[in-house]
Amino acid sequence: MHLDSRLAQIGTRKDEGTGAVSYPVYHATAYRHPALGESTGYDYARTANPTRDVLEEAIAALEGGDAGFACSSGMAAIQTVMGLFSRGDHLVVSLDLYGGTYRLFEQVLARYGLSFSYVDMRDLSAVRRAIRPQTKALFVETPTNPLLQVADLRALAAAARRHGLILIVDNTLMTPYLQRPLALGADIVIHSATKYLGGHNDVLAGLIVTKGEELTEKMRFLHNSIGAVLAPQDAWLLMRGMKTLALRMERHQSNAEALAGALAEHPLVEQVFYPAFDPEAAAVQSSQAAGFGGMISFRVKDAGLVAPFLRSLRLISFAESLGGVESLITYPATQTHADLPEERRRSMGICDRLLRLSVGIEHPKDLIEDVNQALARAERIVRGGGTGGVRNPASSQRQ
Structure with missing residues (x-):
């Protein structure tokens, strides 16, 4: 099915009980257990919510990933992904980077022992020179914000694999309609879904998509543990926006x-x-x-x-x-x-x-x-x- 059709059909066949074409908003934060040791699949809203689940399944399918995770903002999504790393770890990051991401890295995460090198990702030799024994990931914007510089994702994915690194791509400016980094070798895709995915300047949201079972399970743990999850009404607004992407x-x-x-x-x-x-x-x-x-x-x-x-x-x-x-x-x-x-x-x-x-x-x-x-x-x-x-x-x- 073409991506246009998949976008327009988000959530249309998910509510089997009523047949609702627009998937309902579930505001519940708690769910009754049928019996001791049994669950409907929903226990507490931070861990899972039916409306958010439909959104997360949709973005994972659109990006070609194994799972999606909806966060309260784009910065919350980046913070959640950064939970993969520990004191002493190092990341190589796009030089022309959104200022809010730079602020998070240098004024917050650096205090917890992470370090960052900022490199023009168009220069693969400079990327290779920036990699250290402590380097764990490449964090890439392409096109960048604000100078719209374009990096070769296939080449960066090959470099990441060669050095055993995670390739994280901020795909906000392109969206999966135009660019699918996971298909090019990336491991994680991040979106400030406030932007093109929402599309109407009326919802604050972030999305993460992962590829690979081990990485997906780590992200699931971090998403639940950090808890910066997207509220159900915002998840519904985001899905509505994505239908016309x-x-x-x-x-x-x-x-x-x-x-x-x-x-x-x-x-x-x-x-x-x-x-x-x-x-x-x-x-x-x-x-x-x-x-x-x-x-x-x-x-x-x-x-x-x-x-x-x-x-x-x-x-x-x-x-x-x-x-x-x-x-x-x-x-x-x-x-x-x-x-x-x-x-x-x-x-x-x-x-x-x-x-x-x-x-x-x-x-x-x-x-x-x-x-x-x-x-x-x-x-x-x-x-x-x-x-x-x-x-x-x-x-x-x-x-």
């Missing part, structure tokens, strides 16, 4: 390509980051995924344009997050990547002229028109020596 991803992609092309030709834009525009990245991406996704980043030529540009947008919202039907734009230097030291940010290319745009499903001409009018107004304000009443984006909250 195929349709949404196609529109996200086509809109992103159109908007990236318009930005690349704009005289106030210095550089556009979109995998389809980089021949090397496009070749790797085309070999391992079914598309380039709905995210773009770009640098304006003058940092002074950023604040008035953000203020002047009428359709696109200046807001955190990504992957929803509404287009959202963020300023990584002071928002998503604020917790990275400035020197590291700049060395990665996250400068004060960089903007990240999650392209929604609006009409592409409206998106292009909005960006063009906002850039034109920002230029007039800068030339006039004003700010347009714009609050400094540096005052935004870190996420």
